[in-house]
Amino acid sequence: MSTENKVFIYDTTLRDGAQAEGVTFSPVAKIHVAKMLDSFGVDYIEGGYAASNPKDMAFFKDIKKEKLKHAKVAAFGSTRRANTPVEQDKGTLALLEADTEVCTIFGKTWLLHVTEVLKTTPEENLAMIEDTCRFLKENGKEVVYDAEHFFDGYKDSPEYALQSLEAATKGGADVLVLCDTNGGCLPHEVFEITALIREKFDVAVGIHTHNDSETAVANAMESVRAGAVQVQGVINGFGERCGNCNLISVAANVTMKTDKTCLADPEQLKNLKKLSLFVNEQAKLRNNKRAAFVGDSAFxxxxxxxxxxxxxxxxxxxxxxxxxxxxxxxxxxxxxxxxxxxxxxxxxxxxxxxxxxxxxxxxxxxxxxxxxxSGYVYESADASFKMLIKKVLKEHKSFFELDGFRVIIEKRGKNEPCISEASLKLKVNGEKAFTVGEGDGPVDALNMALRRALHKFYPGIDGVYLADYRVSILDPEEATAAKTRVVIESSDGDSSWSTVGVSENIIEASWEALVDGVEYKLFLNEEKAD
Known part of the structure; x- marks a missing residue:
């Protein structure tokens, strides 16, 4: 790791990110994410914990079938067990079985963990670190050593924390990664301690931060300023507890606000939002609209x-x-x-x-x-506001007229699901249209009926679907007579738009938002045709 002014991005979305509450990657999703990360230009992809579960081991096997353009795949593990010969340690042997170019192991730095968690002696812990690093190096691996709880350990006993890094160095570790595992450090502490380690060790230094104090990205950037050349983190920053360092922000900050580089091709930064959305989709997480750089509200x-x-x-x-x-x-x-x-x-x-x-x-x-x-809010319903402008400017065109609709909700037994059915009468270009739609709920049924009624006249709306549906009660003191605001987000797969409706009746408010959403799409189709 001697490339001048280069910060190596080490992605652990598939391992540390997968430890986030509510996140599970399917085997297919893991491969998709790895390929996207490689295309984006990250340097390392940590695929999972080799000794943890069969799914992670299957990933290491499957990823070999893919031809990655740039990234190295890393398998994660720990130092050997106490009082166990390294060549007989199951966890270490699992790292070899993963057959990756890079092996990343974590070891204990904090004496509290050595004596109270591992229940071993400080001397044996140092031997565990050195033995495991040496064994992996002798087997041809690039070794990344994660010094777990390093900052807490250093503040508790600087001498022992340094001895743990010396043990990894003696074993041949290629990178010493300083981990703020508890996420409790502040940026000035991370800078000072990273700078000290850079002075004492002639080995590349990396940083791994957690976000429990809302400082993970700031800590990583301060560590880079102090000389760290590898940043570990997760796309979009999710992870255990409050999450990991957000590599989206790191990639943007390093590339655009320092004299360093961190991507194989800096032009890939233009795909930053695309990467963020893709990873959230694979992790089945909603996008954070207020995320720095890539959120919908960022600009x-x-x-x-x-x-x-x-x-x-x-x-x-x-x-x-x-x-x-x-x-x-x-x-x-x-x-x-x-x-x-x-x-x-x-x-x-x-x-x-x-x-x-x-x-x-x-x-x-x-x-x-x-x-x-009257209750309308247009900042979250941009398409409805554009429709309002059309109406004020007398440029609005009604693509259809409503003659009436009826919505029925029926439950046929205690253990039977509710059935929603909507019947709809429209006039389109003077021609009457009558359709019936069924759905998971009354709004879905209305939406299905509307799409069916318009298909004959406007087939361009066939690909439109409801992406989100939000309801707000505007005057709760009125109880069941309260005015309701409905915001609907529609999408055609390529773009999305939001519309709003307001009424004392939730179905009528939903209908208003549905109509705006459909008419907006029809306006867009006309503009493209012109």
Whole structure:
């Protein structure tokens, strides 16, 4: 690890990330994630704990069938057991069985763990570290030594913590990784201790941080500033307890805000959001809209003065260009909006011939204010706001007219599921359409009926589906007569859009949001056709 100004990215999403509450990767998902990480340009992919379970061992076998372009695969394990010859230790032998180019082992640094957890002597623990590193090196492995609880151990007994690193070095470890396993250190501590280790050891130093104090990324960056050349972490930062260091933020910060590099091809940074979304999908996690760099809100502007500033000098309110990390700017519409926000929406819609001081802009703002007093919120329903603009400008086109609908919910027995059925009457271009739809719930049934009714006339909506459905009670003191706001997110697989409906009746509010969502898609299809 001698490449000048290079920070090596060591990804442990498939091992440490998989220890997060609610996260489980299927065998297929693990291969998909590994291939995506390789394409992105990470240097190491830790595939799992070799001695832990058959699924991880199966991954090491399956990944050999894939031709990775850049990344090295690492198997994770521990030092040999106390008072056990290394060549007879099952965990160490499992690392060899994994047949990976790299083996990463963790060992104890903190005397508290040595005596109270391992129940062995300080001398035997040092022998365990040295023996395991040497054995793996003799078997041709690149050895990464994770000094578990290093910062806690160093603060408790600096002399012994240093002896543990010396043992790994004597055994031939290629990298000494300082682990803030409890996630309790602050950045200044990590910098000072990393700098000291860099001075004392002529071996590459790495950093592994957890986020229990909300400082994992800051700690990793401070360790890099002090000379660490490997950063271990997880895409999107999930992991045990509060999570691991977020490699999304590390990759962006190192590449764009230091004189160092960390990706095989820095141009891959433009795929940062794509990588984030892909990993969350494989882990079955919802995307964090407020995530730095890649969240939907990362470059979202709401206050009128901010929007005006962004329009004039974008970097005055954006620390990096959104497109540099595969993201995009969003202008939000709310009660805090001014003419600048509306103008941005008009420009998005190709309506660049309207002056910000025009009567049309004032009418849009007044209409929006009136609607928001009724319970509508447009910052989370961008498509509905664009439809509102169309209506104010007298450019709205109704693609169909509602004659009426009926929704039936039936439960035929105590242990039988509820059945939802919706019947719908529409007029499309003067022609009547009547359909019936069944669904998991009344809104799903209405959605199915609407799609069926419009299929004949607008087949372009066939690929549209409901991606999310959110309900808010606006005046709970009214109990069952309370006004309800429904926000629906629709998607066609390539893009998504949100719409809003408000009514005392939840079905009517849902219908309003459904109609806006469908009409918005039909408008988009017309624009593409033109």
């Amino acid at each position: 979202a502007h709401k206050a009128g003065m901010h929007v005006d500033g962004v329009r004039k000098v974008s970097h005055s309110f954006e620390h990096v260009p959104p497109e540099s990390v595969g993201n995009s700017r969003r202008i939000l519409i709310s009660e805090l909006s001014g003419a600048s926000n509306v103008m941005e929406k008009l420009l998005e819609m190709g309506l660049d011939n309207i002056d910000r001081k025009s009567p049309e802009v004032r009418e849009i703002l007044q209409t929006m204010e009136k609607m928001e007093k």
